């Protein structure tokens with residue numbers, strides 16, 4: 001993975017000094033809260049319901065064991081022994097004191113991490129496919145480009161006071177695991193007919209209160225133009241994006257109001273006008289950065305693992321774990337292991353210090369020193385030999401990390417909701433916990449099949465509910481929590497926004513409503529292989545609506 | 558208004574003419590763009606150095622043809638969070654080669670001075686007392702390592718221009 | 726409706742409530758109950774000094790229901806602020822209750 005050189009280290013140290021100085025000036029009263037807020041936000045420090053919250057970037061979701069150990073240490077020393085992995089490939093700590101934050105950032109800097117640009121109206125932490133560099137279907141590893149974008153966008157003097165936050169995501173595979181079409185800019189690595197690699201570029205996607213799917217602004221952008229084209233988009237946005245209303249300030253609104261064709265013309269004109277070539281990406285530089293991401297030398301192994309098959313034959317739980325949580329690696333004899341942070345009834349995305357340390361240790365022993373954080377709030381060991389899976393499984397199980405539910409109904413994405421978030425209108429985590437308990441039964445969950453439930457505690461949509469197969473949005477109606485359901489959303493390459501079922505459900509009833517949706521799907525699927533999303537796309541909302549809202553009036557389903 | 562330029566507070570040689578105020582075409586005045594557009598004839602005849610004040614939202618294309626007429630451009634920053642002027646400044650310097658004074662006016666605060674310098678501003682009207690006090694101590698807080706070249710910073714030999722540019 | 730004034734302490738962000746002697750306390754039961762909007766206004770005026778002195782941030786009054794000597798916030802958000810996350814009974818103020 002990427003290692004800081006002297007320059008990177010000096011850059012982070014510099015920034016740390018700058019922010020430490022700002023914290024001092026705030027604590028001494030030289031800066032008012034209004035003046036300080038923007039600085040703390042640019043360094044990942046929010047004020048939440050109970051305390052400050054520190055958001056730390058995990059660029060493109062790649063972590064080393066050393067880094068994960070450091071996060072465990074921070075959890076123990078400065079927080080309450082746990083951290084929360086988010087849908088943006090960040091980790092959040094919920095209880096740090098402001099006066100300790102410079103010290104925490106110092107600890108992070110020692111392992112090449114920081115909290116720069118995890119909030120504020122700047123270009124945020126760049127995210128990428130969590131299976132990058134290992135997936136069987138990958139065209140090219142997107143992370144070198146993500147790293148280049150990360151460097152280029154860090155404390156960019158021109159783009160630090162954008163109208164609103166700006167999020168970039170990259171995918172290197174045709175199957176989009178990074179939800180690129182709901183980002184401000186999404187980049188998909190593609191090959192043209194000459195066999196050259198480039199990007200399909202999407203612009204203007206986003207969730208929040210006005211969800212929109214991005215438009216494809218370029219079918220093929222040569223990789224050398226990555227930065228120049230990105231600069232053109234961000235510059236047009238910086239100059240023209242709305243600043244009068246923060247709810248209309250994202251680039252998606254500009255694209256919508258200006259019209260996509262006009263937006264494209266403006267971006268292309270800006271791109272053309274910037275003849276300086278200053279930003280052209282030399283192939284040598286791409287290669288220099290790519291070298292850091294060279295895949296580990298994986299010894300050759302038989303495609304079938306005897307050790308795995310033997311254990312599978314005698315151990316149902318292990319068999320389920322392998323079937324559900326191991327994805328196809330591009331090299332025979334290896335697998336991509338998803339470590340679910342969604343134990344039944346647990347808090348989605350939370351990991352204790354001990355769990356983090358265990359995963360770090362497993363990565364060292366069995367995973368070629370690599371760990372990934374997925375936007376689905378799970379951890380991934382991207383290169384595990386199938387032969388080692390029994391040992392890895394046993395170790396995980398001992399720490400409650402062997403839940404076999406990756407991609408299934410209890411693998412729920414949930415934002416913090418009202419339990420932590422000052423913007424929330426309802427709780428989301430306890431809803432996730434209750435759904436997970438309702439569908440705790442493994443065989444039933446497996447029968448239901450691929451299912452993405454995503455929950456947000458307010459209209460800001462941090463839990464991606466619009467792109468959940470079933471989305472849940474927590475609202476407040478007359479002082480009580482109400483949950484609105486959406487069906488048929490998807491954040492992958494077939495990106496669609498879910499449709500609202502109708503009136504919301506109470507905190508008490510929402511889990512029953514989810515079960516009604518699931519049972520309805522089971523009843524109408526054409527074959528057991530037709531997953532929920534395909535079934536919904538075939539039949540539409542009507543049968544679900546009927547089941548949800550007519551059951552009380554006595555109609556049968 | 559205290560004017561910070563080249564590392565210290567200096568005497569302002571320019572007079573800013575507020576919106577809607579009448580004046581005769583004297584030199585060293587900063588006038589609103591619309592005013593200049595309406596009265597340019599008088600200015601053109603007098604050949605005095607003039608400055609224009611550009612509110613954010615005015616597109617560069619609206620005044621770029623006249624760039625050579627301006628000795629000074631004042632870009633208005635209505636709120637420090639409003640970053641439009643940063644792009645305008647870079648475009649004026651890098652794409653259009655503007656060599657005159659580029660002045661930041663409005664809510665100009667200490668922590669924005671460095672990025673503004675790097676986008677090509679070279680003069681700052683300061684109204685905030687904390688900022689003024691900090692600048693008087695000669696302190697411009699910021700970082701010294703940059704991944705992007707700043708305006709008028711020559712790329713360092715061997716380094717990728719977009720990638721790194723040691724601070725100065 | 727009775728109200729209590731709450732804020733977050735600048736140095737560590739922890740939720741605090743204003744007591745009748747002007748101190749900031751961590752438990753709601755020690756807070757001053759302000760019976761009406763006049764009392765709230767008067768207290769908020771005094772708090773301005775604490776804000777200026779950079780002791781607290783995010784000052785706001787919230788509704789409470791008083792039953793005997795028990796004070797309970799009216800809205801869920803304020804209940805959670807006064808106790809801690811509902812999903813972590815050991816975290817936040819509820820740990821000490």
Ligand code: HEM
Nearest residue numbers: 086087088206207208209250414415416421423460461462
């Ligand atoms: C807890 C403090 C948080 C605050 C104050 C917060 C605030 C916000 C706001 C205001 C928006 C809407 C932005 C807009 O539409 O312009 C947003 C969107 C979003 N946030 Fe958060 N958020 C928080 C936590 C999280 C967490 C924990 C995650 C990941 C689980 C997250 C991921 C996202 C994502 C993915 C979006 C929507 C995508 C988009 O940008 O359009 N946020 N957040």
Ligand code: SF4
Nearest residue numbers: 415421424457458462
């Ligand atoms: S969706 Fe709303 S409640 Fe959930 S984290 Fe985002 S801002 Fe908070």
